[in-house]
Amino acid sequence: xxxxxxxxxxxxxxxxxxxxxxxxxxxxxxxxxxxxxxxxxxxxxxxxxxxxxxxxxxxxxxxxxxxxxxxxxxxxxxxxxxxxxxxxxxxxxxxxxxxxxxxxxxxxxxxxxxxxxxxxxxxxxxxxxxxxxxxxxxxxxxxxxxxxxxxxxxxxxxxxxxxxxxxxxxxxxxxxxxxxxxxxxxxxxxxxxxxxxxxxxxxxxxxxxxxxxxxxxxxxxxxxxxxxxxxxxxxxxxxx
Ligand code: PGA
Numbered sequence: 001x002x003x004x005x006x007x008x009x010x011x012x013x014x015x016x017x018x019x020x021x022x023x024x025x026x027x028x029x030x031x032x033x034x035x036x037x038x039x040x041x042x043x044x045x046x047x048x049x050x051x052x053x054x055x056x057x058x059x060x061x062x063x064x065x066x067x068x069x070x071x072x073x074x075x076x077x078x079x080x081x082x083x084x085x086x087x088x089x090x091x092x093x094x095x096x097x098x099x100x101x102x103x104x105x106x107x108x109x110x111x112x113x114x115x116x117x118x119x120x121x122x123x124x125x126x127x128x129x130x131x132x133x134x135x136x137x138x139x140x141x142x143x144x145x146x147x148x149x150x151x152x153x154x155x156x157x158x159x160x161x162x163x164x165x166x167x168x169x170x171x172x173x174x175x176x177x178x179x180x181x182x183x184x185x186x187x188x189x190x191x192x193x194x195x196x197x198x199x200x201x202x203x204x205x206x207x208x209x210x211x212x213x214x215x216x217x218x219x220x221x222x223x224x225x226x227x228x229x230x231x232x233x234x235x236x237x238x239x240x
Contacts, residue, residue: 001032002226008035009042014228016046025218025238028079029225030113033067040076051079054087055110057100069108080105081220083115083135085158095138102151103143112151113220114139115199116179120159129178136182145186153179153196154220160200162223169209169216172198176215204230207237 003011008031019027030051031039043050056066072080082105083098093101098114105112116135118128132155139147155175160167167175176196184191198210199220210216218238224230 005035005038008032009038011226011228012039012042015231016042016048018228018232019046019048019235021047022235022239025235027235028113030079030081036072036075036077044076049079050075050077051081051113052077052110053081053084055080055082055101055105055108055112057097057104059104059107069104069110072110073108077110079113079152080110081113081115081154085115085117085156085161089158095135096142098135099138099142102139102147106143106147106150113154113197114151115154115156115220117156117158117161117200123157123159128175132175132179133182136179140186145183145190148183148187148190148194151194153194154199155179155196156199156220162201164201166201166203166206166210167198169213172210172216173213176213180215202234204233204237207234211238 012029026049028049028051029039030053033052036050036052040050052072055072056063056068060068082101083093087093102112102114116132118131122128122131157167159165179196180191180194183194195217196215197218197220198216202210202219202221203224207219210219219234221231221234224234
């Protein structure tokens, strides 16, 4: 929740103008809901996709304040973030609700960008894998492992989001490999194809070493995406 309508327009225009189309990576911008129509217009003739920052778990009805998947699809969205840690922590979204939002996204042909990750306390208590297991299990139970065929997972350690404290490439790689192995236990083919993004203080300076890790397939960029120059530099780092 940053910026204004004008600032968002300028930012997206600057990103589109500075991007070199590259078949090696896919770029998606997920602005606030209210800026989606403007963003759709600016992105229309570009290679950049459009996504939302959340999606309602219900398809229609009396759910004041929520935005339904078909509304997002109608605006041109093809992706929806679900389970961002701020939604989980600040707005009490449970694993079960996040799994329902994941399912709703897929019902409307939006690819869920499913965020998982542990807090600092959980990491220090050695509970990272248990926390991830719970978060993943909610989707396995609700949707089945095959749901990950058309989804993206974003590993976002809560302690690294907006803090300037990035996971080391080794820490990110370790967790990404773990996530892939958990999906592989259910469906090896899906796990091999699955894109797992890293998010949490990705910057131009650290992007390349993170993206070089074998199980890190890209990034979910927060603060650094607010400056076109930084975001473009990170995209460039993704070309590895
Ligand atoms: P950050 O945010 O890049 O500013 O840490 C990531 C996120 O909000 O997903």
